Amino acid sequence: MGWMDQLKANFSFSELTSLYQAYQKGDLDVKALLNNDFLQKYTDFQNLDEFMAKLGIQNENQIFDFLKDRPNRQKADQVVNEHSQFDSVISMMKKALQK
Numbered sequence: 001m002g003w004m005d006q007l008k009a010n011f012s013f014s015e016l017t018s019l020y021q022a023y024q025k026g027d028l029d030v031k032a033l034l035n036n037d038f039l040q041k042y043t044d045f046q047n048l049d050e051f052m053a054k055l056g057i058q059n060e061n062q063i064f065d066f067l068k069d070r071p072n073r074q075k076a077d078q079v080v081n082e083h084s085q086f087d088s089v090i091s092m093m094k095k096a097l098q099k
Contacts, residue, residue, distance in 0.1 A: 030060040033096045042095065043084035054079050 036047045045051045048060060055076055057066050066072045067089060076089040086092040 030063055033093065034060075038096050038099055042086070042092070043080075045083060051079075054083070 031048060034048050034051065039045045039047060039051060043051070045054070052058065052060065052063070055063075055066060055072075057063065067076060073089065077087070080086050080089045080092050084092060086095065
């Protein structure tokens, strides 16, 4: 992995960390963030359950723990890239936060 890739990975992880901290404090509701309207507009998914099923998780409370693991984050990025207009799960969440 080149230094640019590492920088991008670390940048994503730092953003993920701030989202995770907001989630732990109760300031971030995953269901509200990735609501059906957002997912239907920007992805191939009809709802959060479909997105989570594609990631292999059953509960929205597992999303941030799932994403803390680099291989899982890469899998999530691939799923997001293949099923949405975003290139990563972080970019998708950033867009959702703007809504």
